[in-house]
Amino acid sequence: MIQFELEHAHGHGIVLPELKIGLDTRFSQHLIQVISHAHADHVPHKTKRPILASPATIDLMIARGFKGDYEKLDFYTPFETDVARITLFPAGHILGSAQIFIESEKGNLLYTGDFKYPASPVSEGCFFPEKPIDIFIAEATFGLPIYKWKPQEFLDKSIVDFAKKHLNNGYTPIFLAYNLGKGQEVMHALAKAEIPMTIHDAGFELCKVYEQYGFHLGNYKKLGDSSHQGRALIIPSNALDSGSVQKISKQKVAYVSGWAALEARRQQMIIDARIPLSDHIDFYELLRVVEQLKPKKTYITHSPNPDMVCYFLQKNGFDAQPLGEHERGEDS
Ligand SMILES: [Zn+2]
Known part of the structure; x- marks a missing residue:
């Protein structure tokens, strides 16, 4: 399986050291830095290398004052490195928001960033890879049974x-x-x-x-x-x-x-x-998405109560554990 580590203790940013890829990391060192969406808590403070993100994410970042280098990567279009393939899938959270799918010889990993299913009407929709998922890293900002969104x-x-x-x-x-x-x-x-x-x-x-x-x-x-x-x-x-x-x-x-x-x-x-209009997935849809994707391993992040989500996933037979500490994002 792909190995990964959190960039720092507050749960922001995930680094895949063997693949030299950073997901929503704040500081790019020697990494290919992929950004899921343009909310401030996912956007880097400094960039030493061009960031990779969807065209709309880049355009929103520029509209908010981002001055670094970038490369626009369309949804569903693989970006090949020496050791990995990076593909963006729409995350349904805000315009341009992407789930980041990484494939390598050691397996694959899907990182949701912030996501919403069913998708926000002002987004490109929410779509998942059709391949079996090894590692699923999902945000659960609203990971409690009291959160069930109205239609x-x-x-x-x-x-x-x-x-x-x-x-x-x-x-x-x-x-x-x-x-x-x-x-x-x-x-x-x-x-x-x-x-x-x-x-x-x-x-x-x-x-x-x-x-x-x-x-x-x-x-x-x-x-x-x-x-x-x-x-x-x-x-x-x-x-x-x-x-x-x-x-x-x-x-x-x-x-x-x-x-x-x-x-x-x-x-x-x-x-x-x-x-109560949210641009994040609710508790019940999150459980349903895991049920549908059947990942080998699920990590729950950006949640004030990851143990609750993991408990329900484990009860349904899934291998799940919390990842990192919770920190409230810019959005909700
Ligand atoms: Zn967000």
């Missing part, structure tokens, strides 16, 4: 209903959602209902990349531009206290996140609605 149609309707109700009453509906991924999911739902939107400035350039890749995000403008009257506002949580948002006198706030499924979060934030 996409239900969540989209919750977003549209919240916006319409408060617009009709003269309020500005504000959706708290991350600039990359979640924001575009909210926009995609509102666009279908033809509701005009205002977007946080940092998210605006990222929306342009989504549109380049064929995703319709509707009628939107930047937060910095004029009035928000009659428009839904989409901003990250930390922008709620900013001057331009504070001055909107009549506002109603919806928190859009997988964490919104937790009642406790309501008490932590002054909000009018919680919409």
Whole structure:
């Protein structure tokens, strides 16, 4: 089997020393560095060699200020090294997000990065290799039985209903959602209902990349531009206290996140609605994916409770163990 090690104690980055490959590693030394997606907790701080990632991931990274060298690798197109073959499969998490499939003489390994199945509607879908998997390294951000996501149609309707109700009453509906991924999911739902939107400035350039890749995000403008009257506002949580948002006198706030499924979060934030839309796989789908792939060995990572997932996998006859420590990502 392929040997691997964590780059450091916080569970970020996986190194395959014999193959000289790094997966979401923060510092490239003598490695071919492959990046699963453009969220900040997966993107390197420094690069000494070109990184390898999907074209949309590279374009999103550049839109966020990445200045290093890169090579774009299309999904399903193998990249051959002296000792390994690297292939990207869509991960369904955000635009460009990839699962990284490594094949070598010693076997294969599939690293999910952050992934969602069924896929986010503003992603390229979620697809797995058809070959039998030896090592499966899966993230389990929401690895508890309390996390079972509602159908996409239900969540989209919750977003549209919240916006319409408060617009009709003269309020500005504000959706708290991350600039990359979640924001575009909210926009995609509102666009279908033809509701005009205002977007946080940092998210605006990222929306342009989504549109380049064929995703319709509707009628939107930047937060910095004029009035928000009659428009839904989409901003990250930390922008709620900013001057331009504070001055909107009549506002109603919806928190859009997988964490919104937790009642406790309501008490932590002054909000009018919680919409539990996540861009990660839920507990039950994760178990189903392992059941479908039947890997020889599964490692669970990026989870606050990996032992719980491993317990259920082991009960179903799978060889599973936790990997690394949990650290909350940029997204959820
Ligand atoms: Zn992510």
